[in-house]
Each structure stands twice: as C-alpha cells, then as structure tokens.
Amino acid sequence: MDRAPSHLRAVILAAGDGGRMRGHTTATPKPLVPLNGRPIVEYTLEALVAGGVTEALVVTGYREAQVRAALAGGHEGLSLTFVTNPRFHAGASYSLAAARPIVGDAPFLLVMADHVLSARLIERLRGAAAADPGRCFVAADSGPRDDAFSDEATKLALGLDGSIIAIGKQLPRWDALDAGAFVLTPAVWDAAATVPEDCELSVIMSELVRRRQLFAADVTGASWYDIDTEEDLQAAAAVVAGR
Template structure:
C-alpha cells in the first residue's frame, strides 16, 4: 500500500476568510486544519506528505517545517507560482514529487481515520483512481450548493462527476487513492482545452472506465468551507481526532 499523500493547500479560501487569513491554518478546536489532515494521514499509515502551497505560502511552509519533526512525518512543500489556477494544477505539481500511488486529500476536508485506512488498500490494476464517496444524499454535513456530485455506473465506477450534475448517486468526499494516471489525465484535458480542474481529469478517467469508487459506509467526513461548517467542525471533529 502507498505510504505517500498529497494535500492540496494552495487556494485562497474566500468563504472562510473572515475566520482566518490562511485556510489551511484555520484552527479547528485549537488545531490547524492542515495539521489535523496530516495527523490523520499519519495515523492511517502515511509516512510522507507533499503539500502544495500557494496563498500565504511562506507562512504555511514555516508551519509545516515545524510540524514535521513534532509529529514525526516527512513533509515536502511544493509551491505553485500561480495559485489562482484550477486545482488540477496543484495535483500535477504535487504528483511530480511522488514516484507512485498516493492518497490525495483536500486541505479543507476532515476525515475519520477509517476512510483513509480503507482507501490506502483500494489499489488495483483495473483503475487509475479510486474516489471515496458518500451515498447519503441527505447527509446534513454536506453543503448541496458546493458539493461535487458523482453519477455511478456499472460496478460502482464513475460515469460522471462535477458540481453541476442534476442526476447523481453520491457525493465526492474529497479523498482519493490516485495513481500517476490522474495527473496525466489532467494534463491531457488541459491539452484539449479544459481549464485544468481535478474534475476534468477525473471525468477523463471515468470516460476510459478507469475511475472507481469506495463507499465510506457511514464514516464521518466534513468539508470545512465556510463559517457554518467550521462551527460544526469545532463541535464534532474532536471526537474523531483522539
């Protein structure tokens, strides 16, 4: 199983800017989001984390440099020159620092450790990526206005993915087991004229039958994207980070 993780932490975080100037460093019950994510990855068996930085990069990189020895994990910072670009560009930049498969995580998402533990074991030759999905479409912890939706096909494969889907079966949890195919798919989508979002690459793999899913079976996760969900994180996250 992979021992590498890639965390996207380059964006501005407009919706949470009133709470914190740096989204990855936004504290949740006294611990920054990025630290909680890295700590859960380490608890799930990850020993090396690449963090793609951008907005307020120097501040975040200084924090990561101090965090690595404190929690005994290797952390590599990869800075994007233009962090305003779609998030697939972060995947391309970070994946270039990893030789094989990796857990891909969003810096503003929190996950119960069991999700990451199970996801690490999902690798198989018949897939280029495996996405953790939640089939609870009425989950109150999901923001329907900001969610990335997933339409499933035969065998739980992804047939379509995106924020604008009107027919869907699950929601994207923001955690992936990625192979090098994912970054190549994003690059190919850009070459064909796409903006370069992560979903652009995911859809390309889905079209090729190479995008699988792992249902999280009721496990806890949360996208901490605005003050409302930050308040929920403050109340609920400590129970899952012990």
C-alpha cells in the same frame, strides 16, 4: 518501480487562498485557520498518520511561508516535504501539476488541506487501492447527509462495476458523495494532458470518468467534512467535537 499501494505517499493540496472564507484568510492561510483551537491541516495530518500513511508532500502557495513555518517541525509519524505552486491564484490543476516531478509515476493519495478527514476514511481508501492497485479511486460516501451539505457536495453516479459514470454538483440522480480524497495512478497525468492547463480538479476527474478510469472506494460511515465557508467551519467543529 512503482510504490506498493501499502506505501502510498500522500499529496496535500494547501496552496489556495480560501476566497470564500476571506474574513479568516486575509492574514491567515486557510490550512492554519483554527478549528476547535487547532489548525485545520492538523486534522488532515493526524488522519493520515492514523490511517497508515508515513510520507506526505505538501503543495503550498498562498502565504506559503506561514504554512511551511507552521509545519516545519514536521508531524510525529509523518515525513513532510514541500513544493511550491506559484500559480495558486489559478486553477487547482497547477497544484496537482506541481507535485508531478516528485511523485513521478507512482500511485499517490490526494487530499485537501481544508477537508477534515478521519483515519477510517484513509484506511478504506488505501484498502481499495491495495485490493486493486491499477485503478484510480475516489472516496465515495453513500450514507445519509442533510440537504444543505448534499447541495454543496460533488455527487457521484456509480456503474455496476463500481466505476464512476457521472460526477458533478448538479447530477439529477446520484449514488454517493465525493468526500474529496483520491488514490491516483499515472492515468491522472494522461487525463490532465487532454484538458485545459488552467482548470479545477473536477475537470480532470471528469476526464477520468469519461475514460471509465475512476472507481468508488466505499467510505460510508467514515467521518469527513469539506470546509468552504464560515458555516462549514462551525459545522466541522461540531463534527470534530463529536468524534
């Protein structure tokens, strides 16, 4: 039997090599890079717990021994398990695939270890899934953002029914930004089966969009930050300090 949406397990993608932050990640995996004196991934774990999640699967790859050692003691309120993506240098699709044998056909919450999310965002996303448990959702932020942030972010165009009708970084018209957190159902495995095995998550999400199977969970007003570069790290530090 599928898990009820109120008991969603989180899948945390923490396998990448952080190539755009090579000055930090040559010796330290990106999830453990300090943000205001604490590893980035700690903010993810805290948001999950505060947002009502009690169980998480961490997908590791690059310098996974360091990541697992750092998280070996667990996190209060959150039961952690681990799975390895041995092909972490390739597309992030392999990290998603690594989670499949464990999550099976249950819906799950997908987050990135390098996204600083708030509990409010997690609560909103879980709430959307609880209200309509058969759907896949993406955290969609329609609030104002500065141009530099918006230029880098993935954009979403929404249909009248709340479905995502277009997704990408170069959309000429868009309604919200993709905050990088999702609730996914087995529909994601069907979508993944029709795209190249080695691809980025955006390709799989685009296939869900093509099928009209991805919907917006409104997280406007909830704080989040995607850390890709040194500049992002500095900006995220200011966001975290201002909470």
